[in-house]
Amino acid sequence: MTVRSTGVGGLFTATRVPDGDDPAWLTTAGIVVDSLLFTAAAVATVRLVGHLDRRRRASRGA
Template structure:
């Protein structure tokens, strides 16, 4: 049982690091890896990324600019997006672990019956 907990923790850490690297490097391949690793819950997280980005831009735009004169994003928006994306994909990984455990437990009870 301890091995499965250790594996689950490593899995969640791998997804979190992948999402954080995606934000830090601006490379979409890391985000793609986070989505693929957390399927099917990762699809919900992917949709949530776009919803959160819209909320950050909308609410943040009430207080400060959301574009710099050169057309790029300000640092606060980039940093907040990276943090939000990392949290969303980490939550998706944790949810995937719970779904897998529930599926495994249900499968064991059906085999025993």
């Protein structure tokens, strides 16, 4: 199952061109947004793991 953020494009214009395909700008924007969200989730995960690791090390030293 693929979740796509391209549904937001329907707020601005039709999400289908006459031949039934997605507009190129909407496909490109969806790829960029999906990549940014994935990268943000990865960065948040790394920061959370680092924070939890520092907390664990601090509690062992006390």
